[in-house]
Amino acid sequence: MTGKTSDTPTPPLLSGGNPQIAKAHGDAPVQAYIAAMPGWKSDAGRHIDALIVHAVPDVRKAVKWNSPLYGMEDQGWFLGIHCFTTYIKVAFFRGASLHPVPPGESKTAQTRYLNIRETDRLDEGQFVDWVRQASRLPGERM
Numbered sequence: 325m326t327g328k329t330s331d332t333p334t335p336p337l338l339s340g341g342n343p344q345i346a347k348a349h350g351d352a353p354v355q356a357y358i359a360a361m362p363g364w365k366s367d368a369g370r371h372i373d374a375l376i377v378h379a380v381p382d383v384r385k386a387v388k389w390n391s392p393l394y395g396m397e398d399q400g401w402f403l404g405i406h407c408f409t410t411y412i413k414v415a416f417f418r419g420a421s422l423h424p425v426p427p428g429e430s431k432t433a434q435t436r437y438l439n440i441r442e443t444d445r446l447d448e449g450q451f452v453d454w455v456r457q458a459s460r461l462p463g464e465r466m
Contacts, residue, residue: 334360335356335360337360337362340407340409341363341407341408342390342391342406342407342408343356343357343361343362343390344390345360345387345390347386347387348387349384350386353385353386353387354373354387354392355373357369357387357390357391357392358370358392361407361412363442364442365412368412368440369412371446372412372414372440372446372451373392375448375451375452375455376394376403376455378452379452379455380394380455382397383396384396384397386401388466389466390406391404393466394455395463396459396463399463400462400463400464400466401417401463401465401466402416402455402458402459402463402464403415403416403417403458404417410441410442411439411440411442412439413439413440414437414438415436415437416436416437416438417434417435417458417463418461419435419436419437420433420434420435421434421457421461422436422454423457426438426454
């Protein structure tokens with residue numbers, strides 16, 4: 325997928341292949357980010373987004389700092405996505421409070437990561453469970 329239609333240019337890719345999308349709230353900028361994710365990451369991004377919406381149907385979405393964010397009304401953001409050269413990083417901002425704790429450590433005590441590579445098989449049940457747990461916790465104010 326090229327990430328563009330006949331009259332919409334493809335957003336530039338930043339370091340590591342992360343799409344440069346203007347800061348905005350709502351589903352449209354998140355979908356623009358996903359469409360611009362390079363290679364296999366676009367399909368994976370659509371799948372991740374669908375799993376999040378399935379787990380938390382009333383989720384709020386935005387793009388800030390060139391990363392999609394997911395949150396709950398009046399509770400802040402509980403999850404963010406960012407593209408790197410060889411993987412997609414899913415950040416659970418209160419991940420240290422999830423059970424089991426996601427595997428990737430962070431410099432921030434509460435944040436935990438799940439890195440998804442092209443050949444990885446995502447444990448959808450665990451991912452959806454983490455998303456549901458995270459959506460019930462106080463989120464980050466950004």
